[in-house]
Amino acid sequence: MKPNASVDVASEPTKATTGMTPHSSKIKVSYNRKAESEFFVDNSALAGFTGERILYMAVRELIENALDSCESNHTLPYISLSLKLLDPVNDMWFVSCEDNGIGVPPDKVPVAVCSFLTSGKYVEKQQRGLFGVGLKMIAAFSTKDTDHPLKVWTKPQDEGSEHYFELRTDIGTNKPIILVRKVLKTNEQVIKAGSGFKVQAVLRARLSPITKNRIYDYISQSSIVNPYALLVFESDEGKVVFDRRTKMMPQPAKEVLPHPGDMDLKTLKKAILNFTNQKTTLLGVLCNSFQKLSAEKAKEIITRSGVEIKPADKYNEHELIKVVNICKQTKFQIPNTDHLSPIGEEILTAGMTSEYAIVINKQTHPAEHSQPQLSIKILKPSLTTYSSKICLINNRPTIVECGIAYGGDISSFRLYRFANKIPLLYDEGSDVAREVVSEVEINKMGISKKEVKEQFADPETKAVRAVELLPIHIFFHICSTKIPYKTAGKESIASEGDLKRYMKVCLADLYRKVSAQIRKELRIKEAESRLHLYKYYIPLIVNAISESIKVDPDRLSEAFTRVAERHVRGEINYPIAERQDKITGERIDGEIHETTEVEDKILISRMDRDNQHEEKNRKTERTNQNTNKKNTQRKVQTTLDILNVQKKTRRK
């Protein structure tokens, strides 16, 4: 743990001011040190805690801490989160979160909760939180805006007892103020699991409907990438439970040594410092402090850098920088990815195949207090697919995971972005994933933009990209110890190095995987819309024909419908251009010249009579049909032409 430094901050500026003579025109600048806590409270935007987003960030930090705590011990997470309005007049919110993780040792609780930049996570492995700021922000804001203490329960692993704390932060000094500290008796314990951690805070914040939906989205999306977690969420609008859909958990990230390609003066000095007074050589330090660095390789580096051989702690910065420079020029093996914990195909698939979403049901009883009720909707897509790539971004191994869920209960396009298993909800427009989706051509799915637009175009939505018309959810998960975030708020990822290229490769790969299925679905959809069109247009066509020539509209309509159905089923397969019996001008001309005017009259009146005959035929047919089903064959034969022939023979 880092010791805490500065005190006496707030009073100093005043002293400096009073020390100035009132008539002096010289401006005197005073230099003061600020406590970390005060700095972060003053610059809360750095940690994402801005106005509207306070509650969102609080929920986010609590869930992330809880998940990290469970995963570090490979425990299937159980998280119970609650967000309730305590005092509507003063915008006081009550927020609490309980988990079944490893807990926090009681003696570390006050600093872990209240002192900024104190964290158990300052190691080289993938974790959700990294900065040691989140929970401290909640504590500081609670102290700043309310008179409620922050309540904490902790039940560390391997220690049956549960400890209770009431804490506040001394913002001026970055030190915890312990109001209550006690060991709870068995009947007083609140943590249900064998170990765990619970935080309860009161925060002053406004919650706009947009932010509220973001919180709901955040929880839903967390459950997509953590389908192995049991999540209970309770708000004033109701209680929802995200079931655990798999018992499989991702391989936990392991702490690894830094990669020499990523070495700088700071990491090298820190490594040397670890071996102080051990008389270790530089060679030893290099081999033991960095991965992928054999003794031979280390020797080579030292030789090439031209520094003399002496105990490691005897080198000065000028010498060390030479070593760093050589390392930057040297090619090493690709860093290992043990410190990363991707979601993995099975787990992401479990999340995608049952996407949980929070739905707000508006109650329609105006008389009663119309409180919306929360419920859970589970989206089951008709197919999902997964792809991943390992790549090096800024010398750091990065894993790109991509998934697609298509069709089924999914009705529209949506892009999901995750970084180290954290859902990213804001600033989608500037995220690299957005660019990737725009740039990967949809024809990789084996379908054209035109087809998609014909089948899915909705006049009400003005989606420009064809892919956004599809009922498809695209998931991107980037994991790395250093995600190239665009902003300090950690909400969008920049297109750094080859990241975009790898993401595009992943997405294109998935497009190819789903192409067969999507093409099939498109065909079904096209068939459906064609059937609809037939339903609408056949009556018009039949009507136009039957008022022009004497033909039984019912029969024509029936026959047309049957032909249409067969056509939609793909049973009539012929290239139109090769048809011999197309209705052309010449053919009509030919037919008209074959007959003289009188004959033509006969033709038309003959059609009349045929029709009458046909009527009779149909009547008999109907009776026949009732008695003998084999006669359907005959029904098919009763056509205009055959009747004509029959007529002629009969007349003879």
Added chain:
Amino acid sequence: MTATDKRHQEVVKKIKLIMRDVSKDIITEKTMPVLDVPKVGYDNTVWSDAKRMLTIGIKTVQVSPDSTKKIPTFAQYIVMASAIRRLLDEEMESTIRGMYYATLSTVGDEKNKQKFWNSQENSDDAIKAVELLTGIPREEFSVTSKPKGMVSGPIMLRVGGDLIDCNLGSKATSQLIPTNIRDVEIVNVKADFVMVVEKDTVLNNIRKSGFIQKYNAILLTGSGEPDRATRMMVKTLNEEWKKPVVIFADADPWGLGIALRYKIGSESLSYDSDRLVTPDAKVLGMLFSDIYEYNIPEVARLTASDEDINRANDMKKKPWLQDKQWQKELNLFLQRKEKCELDAFFKHGFKYLAETYLPQKLREANMI
């Protein structure tokens, strides 16, 4: 039975034959009917050296109710054919806009309602398809457009039962050329030649000057893009009444295009060229060289647009404009990039066009 009645019967019969074939395909053959409609447009227009006109090529479009796109089209064609038959049965006539309204309806159910026609353009296309399928122009089945062509001069028309003398003594008005051409008959033509001008404003000016009386001419205009009735009248006067035809249009690629509509036809009506085109017509003006020969002042000249230039470059390549004189004219235009309307002669005085320019041009061509 009169000729028109017989013609009507033929249309009705052809429409019925189409309907019968469609029913036969569906009921007997149990297959999708296919209408094979000749393709209309630039890519199916062929220059015929023998006929000296644009004719339709052999490409066709298959319209069958077999795709989401073509089901509505097929229905539109059949519904339009039936509407035309009804029109003839009722012995009425209609404009193309009238046909649009007569067949207007909505398709689908409450949830998914769409218009049968997106616009009149669709219904015009359907009428065209019936023309192409029956091989009979729409005027013959009493579907016409609004008249816009005008005629003045010693020519007698019989429209229905009424006699119309277009040698209007007052010089103050012209006769609109009826578009229901099946009702129109030319009874008598006493003129020596026919002069076609591009615009009605120019025609009015010439008529007012007493040109008709002085030169014993018939004046005709299509008021811009000529309709079919106007083109047909020009052809009839030239080929049946053996009257020479001269054409004057503005000195720009657009005007030249309109002059050529009369002389060689157009891409959009290439299937009907035989009835519409007058290959013997002479395009006398206004030539690009006339701008300079007749000293049109610079203020009255217009700068050619990019579109004009492109059009002229296009025209230069056309087989029917390979004549040396036309190549020279087009080169002159492309070089000077200036165009001019016939009306520009008014800068020289209101009578200059009718009393100086036109007579001089006609004399050069040995017309007067």
